[in-house]
């Protein structure tokens with residue numbers, strides 16, 4: 060699988076677009092029926108046939124930095140629990156006690172074992188059932204048959220993937236160099252957004268809206284409708300250059316470094332984004348919580364190439380700025396779309412040549428649903 064462009068090639072193509080007043084364009088205009096955003100049947104098929112069937116990023120390795128680290132959250136509506144064991148191996152389980160189903164962990168933290176809050180059945184990091192209070196009440200209980208139920212998972216290049224149905228393999232080809240095992244986690248945040256997960260996603264992967272939606276937040280640093288849009292397999296990357304990238308015109312092409320001069324937004328099909336900004340990287344999971352609601356699970360990390368606590372402060376400041384300014388503007392737009400969806404004004408939404416990554420997403424989604 061051919062990968063994304065190298066940084067010097069990205070820089071060259073952006074400088075060409077700046078001088079030519081052009082942008083990357085797709086070949087087709089796509090009409091996506093609005094029914095596909097409101098149909099409960101379609102929503103259920105997206106959960107069962109896509110989000111639970113494919114390998115999907117669950118969290119970055121940085122969220123599980125040491126033995127005992129765990130992250131519990133729902134993925135496609137199913138409560139899961141990822142934990143790193145004493146040997147450093149990450150496992151993912153269905154977060155459901157084998158006694159009567161209570162979730163055995165919440166949120167994120169570090170623990171030697173998982174003690175169910177209901178009657179205190181206790182599980183090791185490996186998922187094995189290690190303790191049952193007053194066990195004589197369960198004659199003949201085979202503990203080895205009552206460990207937490209494991210879900211297929213794999214940790215690769217700084218990301219923990221899960222595959223709930225394990226019907227697909229984990230071949231992602233060469234993952235781009237966006238997340239690595241050595242990055243430090245700065246924060247995990249959750250934000251509910253009153254919009255369908257696809258509407259929420261679409262807000263991240265085109266730059267046609269930057270000038271109109273973000274006149275005072277992002278646009279002063281960026282361009283009007285100037286982006287690179289690449290696709291690799293089912294995935295895509297949209298590049299948002301800052302105006303300061305023009306300084307690279309005076310740098311030899313092979314020596315051009317782009318970090319800090321642009322934002323990369325990777326869309327990892329179907330519902331995960333990795334945004335690489337000047338001082339921090341976010342892995343954002345768009346978790347559907349209903350047909351018209353989504354929770355953003357945001358894992359904020361240092362950048363791959365950053366080191367030292369100075370960078371942490373800059374990263375936190377930047378993350379706050381992006382979230383409170385442009386991020387809030389984006390969330391307001393997608394919630395506005397969601398409110399209007401039931402008006403019946405649109406039978407379809409139209410995605411044009413500049414919205415190529417969204418066209419790619421819908422093309423892929425349709426293909427996976429048809430498999």
Ligand code: FES
Pocket residue numbers: 156157158159160161175176177178179180
């Ligand atoms: S439900 Fe977990 S110990 Fe009873």
Ligand SMILES: [Fe+2]
Pocket residue numbers: 262263268269272273385389
């Ligand atoms: Fe935006």
